[in-house]
Amino acid sequence: MGRWIPGARARLGEAAIELYAERGFEQTMVSEIAERAGVTARTFFRHYTDKREVLFAGWSSLQEATADALETAPADASAMELVRLALDATAQIVASDPARARTRQAIIAATPELHERELIKFDTLAKALADNLHHRGFDPTEAELAARTGLAIYRTAFDRWAETDGDSTLTEAIDAVAERHRRLTLESPHRPPGDQAV
Amino acid sequence: MGRWIPGARARLGEAAIELYAERGFEQTMVSEIAERAGVTARTFFRHYTDKREVLFAGWSSLQEATADALETAPADASAMELVRLALDATAQIVASDPARARTRQAIIAATPELHERELIKFDTLAKALADNLHHRGFDPTEAELAARTGLAIYRTAFDRWAETDGDSTLTEAIDAVAERHRRLTLESPHRPPGDQAV
DNA sequence: GTCTATAGGGCGATAGAC
DNA sequence: GTCTATCGCCCTATAGAC
Numbered sequence: 001m002g003r004w005i006p007g008a009r010a011r012l013g014e015a016a017i018e019l020y021a022e023r024g025f026e027q028t029m030v031s032e033i034a035e036r037a038g039v040t041a042r043t044f045f046r047h048y049t050d051k052r053e054v055l056f057a058g059w060s061s062l063q064e065a066t067a068d069a070l071e072t073a074p075a076d077a078s079a080m081e082l083v084r085l086a087l088d089a090t091a092q093i094v095a096s097d098p099a100r101a102r103t104r105q106a107i108i109a110a111t112p113e114l115h116e117r118e119l120i121k122f123d124t125l126a127k128a129l130a131d132n133l134h135h136r137g138f139d140p141t142e143a144e145l146a147a148r149t150g151l152a153i154y155r156t157a158f159d160r161w162a163e164t165d166g167d168s169t170l171t172e173a174i175d176a177v178a179e180r181h182r183r184l185t186l187e188s189p190h191r192p193p194g195d196q197a198v
Numbered sequence: 199m200g201r202w203i204p205g206a207r208a209r210l211g212e213a214a215i216e217l218y219a220e221r222g223f224e225q226t227m228v229s230e231i232a233e234r235a236g237v238t239a240r241t242f243f244r245h246y247t248d249k250r251e252v253l254f255a256g257w258s259s260l261q262e263a264t265a266d267a268l269e270t271a272p273a274d275a276s277a278m279e280l281v282r283l284a285l286d287a288t289a290q291i292v293a294s295d296p297a298r299a300r301t302r303q304a305i306i307a308a309t310p311e312l313h314e315r316e317l318i319k320f321d322t323l324a325k326a327l328a329d330n331l332h333h334r335g336f337d338p339t340e341a342e343l344a345a346r347t348g349l350a351i352y353r354t355a356f357d358r359w360a361e362t363d364g365d366s367t368l369t370e371a372i373d374a375v376a377e378r379h380r381r382l383t384l385e386s387p388h389r390p391p392g393d394q395a396v
Numbered sequence: 397g398t399c400t401a402t403a404g405g406g407c408g409a410t411a412g413a414c
Numbered sequence: 415g416t417c418t419a420t421c422g423c424c425c426t427a428t429a430g431a432c
Contacts, residue, residue: 008419029401029403030402030403030404039419039420040420040421040422042404042420042421042422042423043420043421045403045404050403050404051403051404078385079382112318115318116315116317116318117314119314119318119321120310120313120314120317123313123317141354141358141378142382144354144357145350145351145354145382148350148354149347149350149383151350152343152347152349152350155346156339156343156346159342160339177343180343181343181347181383182383184276184277184278184344184347185347185383186383186384187277187278227427228428228429229427239427239428240397240398243428243430247429248429249427249428
């Protein structure tokens with residue numbers, strides 16, 4: 001007795017996503033996930049801090065991938081060029097398993113709690129990117145702004161990509177949205193000092 | 199008996215913010231908030247769906263204010279011009295009580311759970327703004343992108359404003375960051391079709 | 397307003413891997 | 415022997431049901 005099968009973490013992750021997809025996030029109890037994975041509920045919490053975290057287990061690798069992508073970038077690259085490199089690196093990972101990406105997306109979209117968690121993950125990603133840019137010499141405000149603008153582009157592109165049935169790539173979607181962003185900004189009038197809103 | 203003092207909602211809101219600031223969000227129990235407000239814990243949950251929601255009670259008025267601001271805008275305004283009007287309207291409300299805004303900010307920054315909730319509120323605001331732009335005739339992608347870009351500008355401006363000691367206005371901070379955003383985008387090279395990342 | 401189920405944390409014991 | 419994964423039982427606050 002007490003003979004435990006290794007790989008509990010992975011089994012818990014699988015079981016959770018299956019159950020969330022089958023019957024919904026809120027309708028799934030931690031004890032059920034644990035049961036399907038062949039462990040106790042207590043073990044679940046040793047691997048994942050809470051029920052939501054299971055769906056975001058891979059995000060640290062995204063952060064590493066973007067950091068790697070920026071390491072090999074030319075030293076004189078502009079802030080937005082670097083952001084684009086980071087987005088492309090992210091896109092490659094996410095789009096490497098489109099079916100999983102879309103399943104995840106469907107689960108998250110159905111549950112405000114999970115949407116909340118996703119947003120803070122995006123925010124963490126943006127923060128990491130901003131720090132990276134800052135270390136490259138950009139000032140904090142510029143780094144923060146560029147990173148957040150990049151995330152705005154990425155999220156919009158992902159939304160479009162996820163709702164189409166896979167005839168175009170995520171990277172192409174990012175290209176298209178980035179170009180839109182350019183035009184949008186060019187259209188917006190320069191507001192000279194002294195011409196401020198009341 | 200049955201004699202209750204009106205204004206429970208407001209008292210609960212005050213009590214919650216006081217206690218969150220005094221001893222931290224997690225260390226504060228709902229029963230303590232209720233006690234300080236002179237009601238039962240059950241009453242707390244009738245006014246606020248959960249512990250976090252207390253800090254975001256005023257956000258619906260922000261949404262209304264931005265909607266109003268866009269109603270009076272010229273019909274031929276560009277997407278980013280409209281976004282700027284919305285941000286300025288938001289800034290006016292938020293900056294009308296700078297001390298409160300900064301206290302709130304400090305509580306939220308100290309607690310990931312609250313940060314999460316704040317992000318979804320911002321996202322909801324962005325969604326509402328995007329819908330508004332969409333109804334004005336902009337296509338969904340453009341509306342979504344413009345709204346999210348606007349929020350990126352707003353949040354960066356707010357961060358800068360909140361960490362300085364009130365010698366400049368929030369609206370000025372937004373102006374400055376918007377101008378930065380323009381320059382950042384202009385610097386970023388146009389990527390012609392066919393020149394995509396590997 | 398009361399009652400209850402679930403999330404999630406703390407602690408000590410145990411059973412494997414090394 | 416050490417180190418780490420797992421268990422099981424205790425506990426409390428949240429949040430929803432009645």
